Amino acid sequence: MTMRAELEVGIARLRAEIAGLHSELTRYELVVWTGGNISGRVVGADLFVIKPSGVSYEDLAPENMILCDLEGAVVPGTPGAARAPSVDTAAHAYVYRTMPEVGGVAHTHSPYAVAWATLGEPIPCVTTTMVAEFGGEIPVGPLARIGDDSIGRGIVDTLAGHRSPAVLMQSHGPFTIGPDARTAVKTAVLVEDAARVAHLARQLGEPRELSPDATSPITTKKSYTTSRKETQ
Numbered sequence: 001m002t003m004r005a006e007l008e009v010g011i012a013r014l015r016a017e018i019a020g021l022h023s024e025l026t027r028y029e030l031v032v033w034t035g036g037n038i039s040g041r042v043v044g045a046d047l048f049v050i051k052p053s054g055v056s057y058e059d060l061a062p063e064n065m066i067l068c069d070l071e072g073a074v075v076p077g078t079p080g081a082a083r084a085p086s087v088d089t090a091a092h093a094y095v096y097r098t099m100p101e102v103g104g105v106a107h108t109h110s111p112y113a114v115a116w117a118t119l120g121e122p123i124p125c126v127t128t129t130m131v132a133e134f135g136g137e138i139p140v141g142p143l144a145r146i147g148d149d150s151i152g153r154g155i156v157d158t159l160a161g162h163r164s165p166a167v168l169m170q171s172h173g174p175f176t177i178g179p180d181a182r183t184a185v186k187t188a189v190l191v192e193d194a195a196r197v198a199h200l201a202r203q204l205g206e207p208r209e210l211s212p213d214a215t216s217p218i219t220t221k222k223s224y225t226t227s228r229k230e231t232q
C-alpha cells in the first residue's frame with residue numbers, strides 16, 4: 001500500500017472512531033442537546049478529525065466528521081467539509097500544535113464538573129482513583145473566549161503545571177486530553193465521577209485530601225498522568 005493510501009485508510013478509521021465515541025458522551029450523560037465535542041489526531045499527518053458544529057448526536061456519522069489542519073482550517077473537498085466544524089476547533093487545534101504527545105481531545109458539559117467550574121475551584125484529590133488517573137486535583141483554567149484559540153491556550157497553560165489530563169475551564173466545563181481520543185473520552189467520564197464524589201463527600205463533611213506522594217503504592221501504575229509527568 002502506498003503512503004497516501006495508508007493515510008486515507010487511517011483517516012477513514014479515525015472518522016468512524018470519532019463519530020462513534022460521541023455516543024459515549026450521551027451514554028454517560030456528559031452533554032445535553034448538541035453540546036460537547038471530541039477530536040482525534042491523524043497519525044502520520046498534521047491533521048485531525050472533529051465533529052461538525054450544532055449537529056444532533058444521532059446524526060453524527062463518519063462521513064460528516066470534519067478533517068482539519070493544525071491551524072483549525074477545514075481541508076477543502078473532503079467529506080463533511082461543507083459544514084462548519086465545532087466552535088471549539090481552534091481550541092483543539094492549539095492543543096495539537098503545542099502538545100505533540102496528545103492524540104485526542106474531548107470536551108463535555110457534564111453537570112457536576114461544570115458546577116465545580118462555576119466555583120472556580122479545582123476538584124480536590126480525595127480518592128485513590130483520582131491519584132491514579134489525575135495525579136492530584138483537577139485544575140481550573142481561565143474564563144476564555146469561545147471560538148478562537150483562547151480556550152486552547154488556557155488548557156495548555158493550565159496543564160503545564162499539573163499531572164492531570166483534565167482541566168475545568170472557568171464557568172464553562174471540562175476539557176480532557178489523551179494519547180488517543182478514546183482515552184480522552186474515558187478521562188471525561190472519570191472527571192464527572194470525581195466531581196460527583198467530591199461533591200457528595202463535601203455534603204457529608206470535610207473529605208481527606210490525598211497527596212500523590214503519600215499514596216505512592218497506587219501510583220506505580222503507568223497511567224497517562226504519570227507518563228505525562230515524565231515527558232514534562
Ligand SMILES: O=C(CO)[C@@H](O)[C@H](O)COP(=O)(O)O
Binds near residue numbers: 035037085108
Ligand atoms: O461549550 C461549547 C462551546 O465551547 C460547545 O460544547 C458547544 O456547546 C458545542 O458546540 P459544537 O461543537 O457543536 O460547535
